[in-house]
Amino acid sequence: MDKARVLIVEDEDIYRKIICNTLREHGIEVQATDSGEEAWELIKQQRFPVIISDIRLSGNISGMDLLRDAKELYDPSILMITAFGEIEMAVEAMRLGAFSYITKPFEVEDILANLDRMMLQQRSISDHLLPSNVEELSQRTGIIGNSKKMCDLVNIALKAARSDATILITGESGTGKELIAKAIYMNSSRKNKEFVAINCATLTDEFLESALFGHVKGSYTGAMKDKIGLFEKADGGTLFMDEVGDTSKSIQAKILRVLQEGEFIPLGSTDTKKANVRIIAATNKDLLQSVEKNEFREDLYYRLNVINIAMPPLRERKSDIPLLINHFIKKNNVKLNKKVIRIAPEIEEILMNYDWPGNVRELENVIERTMVLCSGNKLAKKHLPGCVLPQKGDIPPITIAPGTSWKEAEKELIMKTLQLTRGNKQEAAKMLGISLRKIEYRVKEWGIACASKANGD
Ligand SMILES: Nc1ncnc2c1ncn2[C@@H]1O[C@H](COP(=O)(O)OP(=O)(O)OP(=O)(O)O)[C@@H](O)[C@H]1O
Ligand SMILES: [Mg+2]
Structure with missing residues (x-):
């Protein structure tokens, strides 16, 4: 891991100390504070590539304020810490450009894994600033187009690639949804890990569940031996869920659980497994309409749609x-x-x-x-x-x-x-x-x- 300066903003002493000690043990230079006001002064004085901040702070400047302002000042990678039950705020933080979030109580491994990827991201930001011309854009993404709509969209995608936020790509058939999903992956800090794709529309519920979460031997007729699912296969990487609008309510509930808690249970098993997977979902359905018709869970819709990329039709x-x-x-x-x-x-x-x-x-x-x-x-x-x-x-x-x-x-x-x-x-x-x-x-x-x-x- 690089020797780099990380700013920690946390007003609960115990958590601040845990993070500081863990990072220092790994040879990382750390600066820490318990106040949003002091953090803001520090951010203005020096460039922190990585910031870890609690969302709620006791003073007048909250973690959300720091996130918004620091992102505007320069482009640090910011990991937010949330308390249990603050999921809405966490989703909002992702929308504002947070790299990711962890929920208290957390494991130090969660911090370290995120830190590794944030460092990688910082390196790739300095390697590649956003492309300024069409040729560079297509070289970086494989996406051809010089219309304003496409250039804006690809720039949004490249920015989104820098965070771990869930992305929902919408658009008619053949507009390039899968192509842009791959471009996001290739430009993300997870590019050296797996990219796994699945089309949710082509499998029955049982097969889809088994494909996503795996199964244990004998869990259904034909399950001859244990099999790991794509969430496990994609651990640390990216899972592209195509046609997510065609999943049943029961599968939707299971996807929601992985998104919220990072956990799932293989078909027929009683053991809970953990997975750290970045999800990019795509659909050519109008998901809001599906939500209105009660065919798609509203909570999952908002969870998936943290960043929306709407592919314009060619016409x-x-x-x-x-x-x-x-x-x-x-x-x-x-x-x-x-x-x-x-x-x-x-x-x-x-x-x-x-x-x-x-x-x-x-x-x-x-x-x-x-x-x-x-x-x-x-x-x-x-x-x-x-x-x-x-x-x-x-x-x-x-x-x-x-x-x-x-x-x-x-x-x-x-x-x-x-x-x-x-x-x-x-x-x-x-x-x-x-x-x-x-x-x-x-x-x-x-x-x-x-x-x-x-x-x-
Ligand atoms: N902007 C683009 N530049 C170059 N090739 C493109 C572009 N957009 C789409 N394509 C090509 O068009 C084909 C269809 O793209 P893709 O599979 O990504 O579409 P899709 O939106 O996922 O379609 P569907 O909804 O039917 O799955 C692919 O061969 C892809 O490489
Ligand atoms: Mg497709």
Whole structure:
């Protein structure tokens, strides 16, 4: 561990002494005070890379005040100490940029583990200040885009990466939720530990519970031996919970427990296990609406949504399209062994005018498909899928033979309507008299709206 100066602000003598002694035993230079006022003077006089502060202090300046002001002055990593039952305050502290929090009574190991990661964070802050240009941004994150919306969002993500706060990423299918989750992980102090991802929508309750928390032999039919779960596997690291809005209430209660207490019980076991896991959750559902419908626990919603990253749909940041096209051309040149240099202005215009219901994933698929179909290294309009093209005249009528499955008929109807509205899902939903959500759900289920349809279909 680095020799560094840590400021400790704690008005309960016993806790202040425990922390001071532990840190000094580990060769860390420490300064300690029992007052918020004195702490603020010290913070203004010298630069503390790490601060450990009680949330409640007896004087006029509270730990929360120190957190807010110190973060503004320079960017120290701050660990907050809370009393039992102060969960709301702890969540608020995370929102204000605290690195993490621990609850009294705590173990000295908790302090040391956090301290290690705070030091790492400080090192990475001095190594990489927030990127100032688009190229640097994409190098650091793998995220392509120069629209203001994307740049702001990636900067928020990079700031969020510096804390251990839980993050909820929302956005339509294909907008890059998983990509940004990985970028956060790669830029966090946990980057050398595990990144484990799970899609909560694809498993039954029993399998999901077992996957997350593990199980003991015989806990259900087919559980032949003990198995550790992802929370244990990701201990010290990051767990990406995709489609968290699709979990049942019973699983939600268990996730809440890990978030609140850092504890869980494997399926069929009576032993409680501990895990220190940073959670990044994602969903394309409107979770607040699910809370209103009583399908999602409100307390869990607030616990997950400490930092919210809302991925904008591609149609709201069309200026990113040219950069993305270039990026996918380069990627596919390697994959397909081609040498396409750039796209004709006519094609770019067509792609700029389309609404992209399947977002970046759809654009990626359209570019790949077009590059597969093109002869040589020139992309032609005729290789673009029909639905991205401007519609001349009527869309060919739908012919559904009697006996066609309902699913097939529904697919045909929705696809053709999307073709008519050039990918505008809202308009298509209105025309069909169905909910926008249903169209979004189907678009996701089929991968994307139109890449499987050939030109002229
Ligand atoms: N800004 C971007 N720059 C480069 N590639 C991107 C960008 N956004 C998305 N992609 C690519 O698009 C594809 C879809 O992204 P991703 O899987 O992260 O989306 P998602 O929001 O998680 O979708 P879903 O809700 O369907 O799971 C991936 O191949 C990803 O690499
Ligand atoms: Mg995803």
